[in-house]
Amino acid sequence: MSVRNLAIDQPASFVFTGENLEQSKYIIAKYPVGKQASAVIPLLDMAQRQEGWVSRPAIECVAKMLDMPVIRVLEVATFYTMFNLQPVGRTHIQVCTSLSCVLRGSNDVVKACKETLRIGFGETTSDGAFTLSEVECAGACVNAPVAQVEDDYYEDLDFDSTVKIIEGFKRGERPTIGSQSGRTGSAPVGEPTSLTEDPTKQVEKQDLVVAKMAFQKTQADLAARPADDPGKKV
Numbered sequence: 001m002s003v004r005n006l007a008i009d010q011p012a013s014f015v016f017t018g019e020n021l022e023q024s025k026y027i028i029a030k031y032p033v034g035k036q037a038s039a040v041i042p043l044l045d046m047a048q049r050q051e052g053w054v055s056r057p058a059i060e061c062v063a064k065m066l067d068m069p070v071i072r073v074l075e076v077a078t079f080y081t082m083f084n085l086q087p088v089g090r091t092h093i094q095v096c097t098s099l100s101c102v103l104r105g106s107n108d109v110v111k112a113c114k115e116t117l118r119i120g121f122g123e124t125t126s127d128g129a130f131t132l133s134e135v136e137c138a139g140a141c142v143n144a145p146v147a148q149v150e151d152d153y154y155e156d157l158d159f160d161s162t163v164k165i166i167e168g169f170k171r172g173e174r175p176t177i178g179s180q181s182g183r184t185g186s187a188p189v190g191e192p193t194s195l196t197e198d199p200t201k202q203v204e205k206q207d208l209v210v211a212k213m214a215f216q217k218t219q220a221d222l223a224a225r226p227a228d229d230p231g232k233k234v
């Protein structure tokens with residue numbers, strides 16, 4: 001994972017636009033008085049959705065709104081790879097290279113991205129169309145290897161499916177999201193191994209009256225036993 005530094009070129013200032021300002025006040029109000037710092041991630045996310053990335057002035061603006069030291073907001077922004085600390089291209093491809101994805105072939109996904117886009121991690125194509133980033137676990141290990149584009153996940157990737165998706169974006173399409181191997185959601189590859197029963201099948205109902213009578217009879221039998229009967233339970 002590369003070091004996450006703030007961009008060298010920074011804008012002079014940042015302010016939330018009218019609608020986002022209202023939304024940020026709404027988010028802050030969700031938290032108890034004195035706990036406004038809990039809104040730091042949603043506010044940074046909103047700043048990123050507004051500008052495309054998180055600049056130093058945006059970090060300072062969020063810190064001021066939440067009455068936090070700037071360093072605390074900076075720590076959050078630099079820790080989570082979901083925050084772009086540099087401007088990104090129109091299509092931002094984030095490839096997970098953490099353990100599950102590596103074991104399931106993310107090296108091929110990375111190779112496909114680099115060869116098709118002719119850029120490396122942290123770089124943007126000369127026409128500003130694509131940025132390629134390496135990220136830590138995207139939280140979709142069960143469908144590894146995974147790449148994220150904006151809010152969408154492309155899962156069960158391999159070299160060919162990754163190239164196909166990138167070519168789709170190049171043509172201005174929005175390739176189908178989710179598993180690229182054809183499996184349903186996170187279901188096992190091949191046949192289902194659990195929950196295989198027919199969910200519409202009627203389950204035999206237990207007769208609660210009969211069950212209650214049996215329980216009461218057992219209790220009565222136990223109570224009738226002599227006090228020194230070792231089988232008697234209190």
Ligand code: FES
Pocket residue numbers: 096097098099100101102136137138139140141142144145146
């Ligand atoms: S390791 Fe890649 S999604 Fe978790």
